[in-house]
Amino acid sequence: MRPFAYSRATDLDHAARLAGDGARPIAGGTNLLDLMKLEVETPDALVDINRLPLGGIETHGDGLRIGALVSNSACAADERIRRDYPVLARAILAGATFQLRNMATTAGNLCQRTRCYYFYNTDMPCNKRAPGSGCSAIGGFNRIHAILGASDACIATYPGDMAVALCALDATVEIAGRDGQARSVPVRAFHRLPGDAPERDNILEPGEVITAVMLPAPPGGKHIYRKVRDRSSYAFALVSIAAVVRMDRGAIASASLAFGALAHKPWHDTRIDDLLTGQAPSDALFDAAADRLLEGATGQGANDFKIPMARRILKAVLREATGDAT
Amino acid sequence: MPLTINGHDHDFAGDPRTTLLDFLRRDCNLTGTKKGCDHGQCGACTVLVNGQRINACLTLAIMHDGESITTIEGLGTPDNLDPIQAAFVRHDGYQCGYCTPGQICSAKAMLAEAASNWPSFVSEDLSGAVRLTREEIRERMSGNLCRCGAYSNIVDAIVDVMEREQ
Ligand SMILES: Cc1cc2nc3c(=O)[nH]c(=O)nc-3n(C[C@H](O)[C@H](O)[C@H](O)COP(=O)(O)OP(=O)(O)OC[C@H]3O[C@@H](n4cnc5c(N)ncnc54)[C@H](O)[C@@H]3O)c2cc1C
Ligand code: SF4
Numbered sequence: 001m002r003p004f005a006y007s008r009a010t011d012l013d014h015a016a017r018l019a020g021d022g023a024r025p026i027a028g029g030t031n032l033l034d035l036m037k038l039e040v041e042t043p044d045a046l047v048d049i050n051r052l053p054l055g056g057i058e059t060h061g062d063g064l065r066i067g068a069l070v071s072n073s074a075c076a077a078d079e080r081i082r083r084d085y086p087v088l089a090r091a092i093l094a095g096a097t098f099q100l101r102n103m104a105t106t107a108g109n110l111c112q113r114t115r116c117y118y119f120y121n122t123d124m125p126c127n128k129r130a131p132g133s134g135c136s137a138i139g140g141f142n143r144i145h146a147i148l149g150a151s152d153a154c155i156a157t158y159p160g161d162m163a164v165a166l167c168a169l170d171a172t173v174e175i176a177g178r179d180g181q182a183r184s185v186p187v188r189a190f191h192r193l194p195g196d197a198p199e200r201d202n203i204l205e206p207g208e209v210i211t212a213v214m215l216p217a218p219p220g221g222k223h224i225y226r227k228v229r230d231r232s233s234y235a236f237a238l239v240s241i242a243a244v245v246r247m248d249r250g251a252i253a254s255a256s257l258a259f260g261a262l263a264h265k266p267w268h269d270t271r272i273d274d275l276l277t278g279q280a281p282s283d284a285l286f287d288a289a290a291d292r293l294l295e296g297a298t299g300q301g302a303n304d305f306k307i308p309m310a311r312r313i314l315k316a317v318l319r320e321a322t323g324d325a326t
Numbered sequence: 327m328p329l330t331i332n333g334h335d336h337d338f339a340g341d342p343r344t345t346l347l348d349f350l351r352r353d354c355n356l357t358g359t360k361k362g363c364d365h366g367q368c369g370a371c372t373v374l375v376n377g378q379r380i381n382a383c384l385t386l387a388i389m390h391d392g393e394s395i396t397t398i399e400g401l402g403t404p405d406n407l408d409p410i411q412a413a414f415v416r417h418d419g420y421q422c423g424y425c426t427p428g429q430i431c432s433a434k435a436m437l438a439e440a441a442s443n444w445p446s447f448v449s450e451d452l453s454g455a456v457r458l459t460r461e462e463i464r465e466r467m468s469g470n471l472c473r474c475g476a477y478s479n480i481v482d483a484i485v486d487v488m489e490r491e492q
Contacts, residue, residue: 006342006388030384033345034365046342048389073378077444082452093447097469098439099432100366102378103385233447233468 001036005045012209015049016178020207023047027069028103030096031112039122040129054107054211057081062217065174068107068210072162073098075106084218087242090225091165097234107210110163110173110190113201114156114264115144115236127153128198135198143302144238147294147310149263154198155300157261158191159236165225166213167258167266168242174212175204187213188258191265198264221246221254222321226313237261239309245276245321252276252322259293262310269293281322286315327392331356332400338387347371349387350397358398358427362471369470372428372435373397379435381469398427401434409490410434413483421474429470433484436466458488 007023009015019025023045026032035041054069057078064085066075075081076092096104118124118136125134137145137155145155166187173185191202204210224243229235240260246253255276259267272292279285290311297307328335336354338344347364350356350373362370364383371382374396402408410433413419420426440456448465449456456462463481472480 001343004342006386026386026389028384029386029389030366030381033384033386037364050389073439073444077442079453082445086452089445089452090447093445093449097369098436098446098466099369099372099379099381099469100384103380233465 001033002039002042004036004043006048007045008048008050009052012052012054012176012211013178013180015047015052015209016176016207018045018047019209020178021045022206025049025107025209027105027108028071028100029108030100030104031108035113035120038120040120049209060214063215066106066213066215068105068212070106072096072101072104072106072109075162076101085165085169085215085223087168087223087225087244088162088165088215090223091161091227091240091242094225094227094237094240095161106162106213109160110166110187110210110213111202111204112160115159116156117141117144119156128156128194131197131199138300141302142300144236144261145300145303146263147297147299147303147306148267149193149265150298150300151194151196151198153196154194154264156194156198156264158201158263158265159261160266161225161227161237161240161260163187163191164240164258164260164266165242166215167268168244168256169215169219170256171216172214173210174214175208176211177205177209178207182211184214187266188268194264201264219244219246219254219256222323224317224321226317227260228309228313239306239313241313241317243317243321245318247322251278251280253278255321257289257314257317259310259314262297262306267293276318281318283315286318287311289318290314329387329390329393329395331395332397338391340387342386342388344387345383346373346375346385346387346390346395347382350382350395356397356399360424360427362425362428367471368425368428369432370425370428372432372470374431374435377435377438379432396431398431401430408434409487410437410483413486413490414480417479417483417486418476419480419483420472420476425470425472425474429467429472429480432467432470433480433487436463437484437488440466458484460485 024043124136227240360370362368366384
């Protein structure tokens, strides 16, 4: 690990000021330290935000406000989350292990970086790690890589589970900036596609610190998080789907779907939700939803299997969500 | 403020790069906690921080002043084993023993999490009381790898502890 200056933030302004001057916030450390040991990440300074008052899950309007430092364990164990937002609890519990989730925080989880093998391997070109050096995954081994929204510069995926559920729930990220500035960004717009700047995973600017994630009023309906992976526990997703679906008299009253491990960001396409809404469930309808999702999907060779797999999993999730009505 | 490790105060004043794991092993001479992968994947370095299990390899010692750390050395003594340690001995819950301190610390916290009704990925009902089936134990212990494959005996040991506690 390269040497770095360590400081502990005394308040949010202090954290934002240090972060604006180039210090990286460290929360649970489970992603950042892993990458620093490999010298994939080489920050000159860390600002430890763990003692800031950014914990706790509070009522906020009809919804909840989850503090940036709430651990993944505490979030998944919270009674309100389990009862009213089970898709979120399920997605968190599908990721990592109890040990890691005890350390991992809500904000750190959102900002976790890709698991692309070449991003981790400092001997190989990688535009995300070393902009302009090339992408080793294109034409290389790319089993875990993107089938949607990739670019010529990068085909990496966002690997996390929690954010996929947050997209289905249409949650919002609350961000503090320098000089007391604050802004809110929908989780659906927080992560970005690689384009020609794959070094940027999300829309955070230097000096910005995530303070909370807001959940809207409980959406009701059936909540499903389905994760397909190489082993049944403790592995990243190959395809995952978060679904919140409400039925009314045999028809889909509302549907909100988000997809993990298919793109550089958790994938959400309003057109899929719209296509399902108001319709009676049928195999043809589910195929139409899958067609919409996979419009423009491109395999890279080793990840071609994700295309038929995403279709099958989507149809299975929709069958379950609509009560096996077809 | 010092870190409290197994009830004793330890001051940290080293290189900020020092992980909690390296601090325990190198500076505190507490070598029971093992370094396996050093990347949070194997669980050999599992310790308890304020009662919660974590991977000591993915956190910095400098971040933990004022906190209470329990390592395997803090759980029992050779003459007075923790019930989980005794059960691992009874059931041969190890072969080479390298992952064992992490397994035991993990099991200790796992039983407390279940008693607080924390659900897991395999819990059918998210809101109900947790019943630790073998499937639940396997899922909840999946952060601790054992290259010798003593898994079935590890689960037996944990089941035994639960039955004796009831
Ligand atoms: C072996 C292993 C298996 C895993 N498996 C899974 C899995 O299956 N599914 C899954 O989803 N995840 C998985 N993870 C990833 C894990 O969920 C993340 O490492 C964790 O959520 C990161 O949270 P943290 O608080 O530790 O972040 P840190 O490591 O502290 O930080 C991560 C990033 O977030 C930034 N950051 C942190 N807090 C803030 C803030 N408040 N404002 C702005 N930036 C901030 C940091 O600067 C850093 O860039 C796994 C990790 C490991 C090591
Ligand atoms: S896919 Fe992205 S992260 Fe992976 S090697 Fe290419 S540029 Fe790097």
